[in-house]
Amino acid sequence: MSAEKELWVYAxxxxxxxxxxxxxxxxxxxxxxxxxGYTLCAVxxxxxxxxxxxELYNFGAKKVYTIDDPKLADYQxxxxxxxxAQLINEKKPEIVLYGATTIGRxxxxxxxxxxxxxLTADCTELDFDVEEGNLLQTRPAFGGNIMATIICPNHRPxxxxxxxxxxxxxxxxxxxxxxxxxxxxxxxxxxERMRRVEAVHEADDNSIDLNAxxxxxxxxxxxxxxxxxxxxxxxxxxxxxxxGASRATVDAGWISHHHxxxxxxxxxCPVVYIACGISGAIQHLAGMxxxxxxxxxxxxxxxxxFDIADFGLIGDLNELVPEFQKQIAAAKAS
Amino acid sequence: MNIVVCIKQVPxxxxxxxxxxxxxxxxxxxxxxxxxxxxxxLEMALQxxxxxxxxxxxxxxxxxQAEEALRTALSLxxxxxxxxxxxKFGGADTWATSYTISLAIKKIEDVDLVLFGxxxxxxxxxxxxxxxxxxxxxxxxxxxxxxxxxxxxxxxxKVTEDGYEIWDVDKPCALTVxxxxxxxxxxxxKKKMAAKKAVIPCWGVEELQxxxxxxxxxxxxTKVSKVFAPxxxxxxxxxxxxxxxxxxxxxxxxKGQHIL
Numbered sequence: 001m002s003a004e005k006e007l008w009v010y011a012x013x014x015x016x017x018x019x020x021x022x023x024x025x026x027x028x029x030x031x032x033x034x035x036x037g038y039t040l041c042a043v044x045x046x047x048x049x050x051x052x053x054x055e056l057y058n059f060g061a062k063k064v065y066t067i068d069d070p071k072l073a074d075y076q077x078x079x080x081x082x083x084x085a086q087l088i089n090e091k092k093p094e095i096v097l098y099g100a101t102t103i104g105r106x107x108x109x110x111x112x113x114x115x116x117x118x119l120t121a122d123c124t125e126l127d128f129d130v131e132e133g134n135l136l137q138t139r140p141a142f143g144g145n146i147m148a149t150i151i152c153p154n155h156r157p158x159x160x161x162x163x164x165x166x167x168x169x170x171x172x173x174x175x176x177x178x179x180x181x182x183x184x185x186x187x188x189x190x191x192e193r194m195r196r197v198e199a200v201h202e203a204d205d206n207s208i209d210l211n212a213x214x215x216x217x218x219x220x221x222x223x224x225x226x227x228x229x230x231x232x233x234x235x236x237x238x239x240x241x242x243x244g245a246s247r248a249t250v251d252a253g254w255i256s257h258h259h260x261x262x263x264x265x266x267x268x269c270p271v272v273y274i275a276c277g278i279s280g281a282i283q284h285l286a287g288m289x290x291x292x293x294x295x296x297x298x299x300x301x302x303x304x305x306f307d308i309a310d311f312g313l314i315g316d317l318n319e320l321v322p323e324f325q326k327q328i329a330a331a332k333a334s
Numbered sequence: 335m336n337i338v339v340c341i342k343q344v345p346x347x348x349x350x351x352x353x354x355x356x357x358x359x360x361x362x363x364x365x366x367x368x369x370x371x372x373x374x375x376l377e378m379a380l381q382x383x384x385x386x387x388x389x390x391x392x393x394x395x396x397x398x399q400a401e402e403a404l405r406t407a408l409s410l411x412x413x414x415x416x417x418x419x420x421x422k423f424g425g426a427d428t429w430a431t432s433y434t435i436s437l438a439i440k441k442i443e444d445v446d447l448v449l450f451g452x453x454x455x456x457x458x459x460x461x462x463x464x465x466x467x468x469x470x471x472x473x474x475x476x477x478x479x480x481x482x483x484x485x486x487x488x489x490x491x492k493v494t495e496d497g498y499e500i501w502d503v504d505k506p507c508a509l510t511v512x513x514x515x516x517x518x519x520x521x522x523x524k525k526k527m528a529a530k531k532a533v534i535p536c537w538g539v540e541e542l543q544x545x546x547x548x549x550x551x552x553x554x555x556t557k558v559s560k561v562f563a564p565x566x567x568x569x570x571x572x573x574x575x576x577x578x579x580x581x582x583x584x585x586x587x588x589k590g591q592h593i594l
Binding site for chain 1: 433456458462472498501556
């Protein structure tokens with residue numbers, strides 16, 4: 001067991017590239033380590049760890065535990081969970097943070113039961129209680145109707161998953177110093193029970209990932225008809241935003257379910273969420289109310305979406321959305 | 335082929351209140367539904383059964399009234415239902431829940447596939463499926479939208495952030511299922527009648543023989559320390575008037591906050 005206490009960030013990589021959420025987690029890790037006195041570390045299972053360490057140092061990792069193995073080139077739940085759990089059992093970190101990505105949400109719950117750790121999903125705030133030595137993990141529940149702060153008093157590590165865009169990125173420099181610690185895990189004893197045969201990246205009219213998007217322009221029933229989604233797409237493309245949609249429009253077949261935001265769709269937290277013609281049913285609010293800023297465009301002044309909006313524009317979206325696009329284009333040009 | 339589908343009865347999230355003394359949910363009087371994602375898991379199982387035969391067994395852990403959810407599943411075509419319920423299981427977090435459900439599944443013979451919805455809409459954790467799979471020591475994939483039987487393995491289509499992946503997974507395995515997998519069928523009148531009369535066994539501590547320290551509140555590493563209402567927006571601005579003026583004002587604000 002190491003003498004100093006450690007906070008780990010799971011350094012998720014895909015095809016040899018570190019996921020953006022890792023930089024955000026390290027940045028919040030800096031804050032938590034300042035409070036707790038813990039050492040900020042990253043754990044990086046991959047096939048090429050050495051090449052990826054510098055980026056992790058630049059966001060504050062003092063140590064990077066690399067676990068290199070050809071079997072760890074691409075995510076495979078059995079191999080990855082074994083590798084990470086073994087390292088946790090040996091080094092005993094106090095805290096481990098994961099991105100709430102499709103990978104993080106497979107790995108973290110598997111590792112949690114392997115190492116008897118508590119795990120809190122989709123935290124929107126992480127703080128440290130200096131007196132008790134506990135991580136304070138706050139998350140929305142029941143469609144965002146309540147917030148709960150979860151602690152894990154008697155088990156270590158304390159583990160959380162966090163969505164993209166919840167924490168801001170703080171890069172220290174381009175050439176921070178750090179220490180790479182290579183760690184060997186013997187995966188030969190792990191039975192090969194699943195094999196990835198194919199990985200397909202699908203392009204769409206708007207292929208920006210809703211989960212990672214900084215800006216989202218979303219359309220609801222107020223868009224009126226499927227053809228009108230064009231103005232939503234146009235504004236999104238002007239802003240470099242992803243396109244979202246309410247359940248009503250997806251159920252009506254106006255737009256594909258890939259775009260659905262809400263309790264039975266995707267949960268997002270962009271910097272700016274622009275809700276166009278969305279009334280604001282609980283089912284939709286649950287998926288987007290953690291957004292930093294919410295702009296609502298709706299002709300009904302009584303629409304519940306205005307209750308949670310930072311800026312509300314009462315009017316016809318068929319006029320407001322193209323005008324918004326026009327003025328953004330003008331602002332960019334000036 | 336025998337398929338276990340784990341379903342959760344959840345309160346309709348619009349109508350939930352919180353007991354401020356205990357930080358627990360007041361479920362009394364709140365209408366209950368089958369977790370919507372679990373319906374997709376159930377439909378996936380029923381479709382596999384239509385193609386390949388076998389049995390669909392639904393399992394639900396919860397208070398005695400979770401039996402209603404199981405009866406609904408029977409009316410849709412599930413063959414057997416098991417309620418996992420005991421006062422001692424109360425207060426379980428995802429760790430203790432995963433452990434407890436895994437004990438129930440271990441008692442069911444010749445299971446080829448264990449299905450879960452991708453997450454429950456009350457807790458939204460998405461953690462129990464992977465947890466159960468580990469306790470059962472079977473391979474697990476999250477976010478499945480399709481599955482085919484190919485001899486001794488399953489060919490699984492799994493959703494990723496920007497597309498999908500095809501995996502070849504050994505039997506038995508566990509999957510968590512996304513909404514886009516399918517739409518749930520309607521119940522048949524005949525099955526509805528039968529479901530009403532079905533005897534649903536209830537498995538508790540006596541049947542499952544869990545290790546004491548692994549169940550309920552005591553077996554849960556996470557504790558709720560505080561529950562509170564989400565913060566209200568204080569500085570909201572509602573604009574109305576001419577479109578070009580409203581947008582100009584909005585853009586001014588966004589620039590002022592360095593967002594544009």
